[in-house]
Amino acid sequence: MASIPGFRALFHLHRSLTFQCSFQRVPVQLMSPGFVRRLCTVTPTNTEPKPAATPENESLLENLNLMGVDVKMVRQRQPGVLRKTFTNENGLAQFLQSKGANHSMIASVISRYPRAITRSVEHLDQRWNLWRNIFQSDEEIVTILNRSPESFFRSSDNEKLERNIAFLTSLGLNSKDLHRLLTTAPRTFSNSLELNKQMVEFLENICVELGGRSPEQFAKDVISRNLYILIRSTKRVKANINSLKAFLKLSNSELLGLLQGPVADILDLSNEYLKKNFNSLQQKMILFGCRRSDIKKLIISYPVVLYTGSDTLSSKLDCLVNGGITMKQIVDKPKVLDYSIQNITTRLEKLESIGYDFQKNGIGILNYSQKRFDAKMEKLSASLEW
DNA sequence: CCAACCGGGCTCTGCCATAGGT
């Protein structure tokens, strides 16, 4: 406790010194570009890399180093920031600290999104309050900010953010949805209002094209099912919808229904990835003797099967089949694909050791939670001893 | 009482390209 005021005092002292340094350096910095240019014109054949037109702000560099910022990273990401005469790294640090961020977090945030230090404290305060409309605590915001500094800092327009929140609310997303949305895909709130509107309109149009009657509800359903939709391009979502329609030979009404359900979960995948996964799965299933209708059935009832990378999925299927489970059983109970290969392998071994018969007892036991599985195993083993 | 059904929780950034402003 006692160390905090002490630290604050040091912080203030350092800050005021830095500001003084900055002001003293201003005339020097205003002079130097001309000086550099003169040098350049004298040696036009010079093949050395040209010195930057504006040099980096030395006191800023010093300050950032002191704060533990990775200046190399800053230079690589947003070099322009280092050439600015006036920056607000100390104000930012104090602000974030007051919200509960520690020093390494602050350094990391600046390293990853240097432009953060160009925002004024008033701006930060406003933005924070807007985020607080959705989050209950500062702590939650700090967590996200630390996870993705860019999401918080990339846009410098608080009014846009405000309109954006109003728009998302107007879609009928409840506060729980909004909270999930901002937690999961914080970039949504840094999108321009226009971009978010574009996606919503796109979804509404899809609904109408497919013969749906409540486009607003449709858009809302898709978004609340797949929180990543709003940070994807309409181009991507459109391509995926078309791919799915073609893969599965779906009618409009069939497609409409599916999109509002679990199929929405896979709409944000990258286009080629989705295609690749589909083709690979299809090939694999045909190899196992499945019919087209089986493939369709599996994907419709368990769309996230296409979320898994083709190699992983292929290994998982092999693992199940080698363990004595048929493709038909998998198609009927695709949830067995939920668990990791590691987990499945362990369970298959344990079940084999007690002679569990999947043909007789089904495969439901494979997607019990660990607790339930262990309890069941115990029971089965006990009954074997008699 | 048991297994099956079903939905939900966690969670997704960090980089590049470019239009447009100064």
Place this chain on the structure above:
DNA sequence: ACCTATGGCAGAGCCCGGTTGG
């Protein structure tokens, strides 16, 4: 010429347990 703001991209699953129905 340089910078900021913004759009877009690739990347790639696992787990739990409340409720229901036989």
